[in-house]
Amino acid sequence: MESTSVLYEKEGHIATITLNRPEIRNAIDEEMAMAIEAAVDRAGGDDEVWVVVVKAVGKSFCAGVDLSYLVEHASGTGEGAVERGVNRNGHIGWSAYRLFSLEKPTIAAVRGHAFGGGLGIALACDIRIAADDAQLSAVFTKRGLAPDSGTSYFLVQSVGYAKACELAFTARTVDAAEAERLGLVNRVVPIEQVDAEAMRMAQEIVQQAPVALRMAKRALRRRMEDDVLSAFEYELYVNTICGHTQDLAEGGKAFLEKRPPRWLGR
Structure with missing residues (x-):
């Protein structure tokens, strides 16, 4: 049975993965993370897909982890949700790694919030490609977590x-203009154009030779792959420590x- 939280479409040589939980700003729970991975694997296994676009329904790209899910699965010490992350296939952060590992070019159409795991x-x-209303934040420390979903590597890069x-220590929000200036996004367009601009770029890319694109x-x-994998694995380690705290x-x-949170430091 196909997920309703993640939609998959193919038009010509372009696959589109759409995050579809707009009622909670496309926040991710375990089921949605696995649906993202399944969609990425589907695109990766289809030789007729040359480019992948990731976009979202609603006002936000992705608000990160579904905190109601996190609280529901956390014990009194905060252990439950993060301990479940030992299984990579069920770990929310690893859906970003699966996307990074895809050998085909990928384009994100970012609107509204891209917080935490969404970033x-x-x-x-x-x-x-960012809409002019985009807001980006490595919000993790504000929620009792260390950077996750590859952000410890991608932000430095x-x-x-x-x-x-x-950005990691303050968890502050960056608007679209600053994100472009910092190099977090390639370009900013009016919100009503963001999906179309991502598709326009995808159409431009698929005019090139598919094997050459992958190569x-x-x-x-080439020099990033081992570093990125190490970053994801270390994020899992440090967040397992965070997962044993009441602060999570x-x-x-x-x-x-x-x-405001009342931190205990333990």
């Missing part, structure tokens, strides 16, 4: 170490209750 999914794509530290991507990221459960509850 990781966007940064895992090769090219990012995109903006440099010092700026990546600023170009392989050459460009508190971060999710504080957000859902719309109040």
Whole structure:
């Protein structure tokens, strides 16, 4: 049975993966993460797909982890949800790695919020087109987590170490104009044009030779692959430590209750 939280379409040589939980800003739970992975694998296994576009239904690209899911699966010490992440196929952050690992060019059409794991999914794509209302945030520390979904690597790669530290430590939100200036996105367009611009670029890319496209991507990221895998694995390690803290459960509850978190430091 196909997922309704992630839609898959193919038109010509372009596959489109659409995040479809607009009622909660496309926040990701375990089922949705696995649906993203399945869609990526489907595109990767289809020789007639040369380019993949990742977009979203609604006002936001992806708000990151579904915090109601996180709180529901966390024990009193916050262990449950992160401990489930030991299984890569069920770990929300690893859906971004699966996307990064795809050998075909990928384009993200980012609108509204790209927070936490949603930022990781966007940064895992090769090219990012942002709507002028886009807001990006490595929000993890505000929720009691360390960077996840590859953001510990992608942020440094995109903006440099010092700026990546600023974004990770403060969890501040970056608007579309600043995101373009920092190199987090390739270009900014009016919101009503963001999906069309991503498709326009995909159409431009599919005019090129498909094997050459795959080899170009392989050459460009050759020195990145081991580093990215190590980053994802280390993120899992540090977030397992965070998962044993009461602060993880508190971060999710504080957000859902719309109040400042009361950190305990344990």
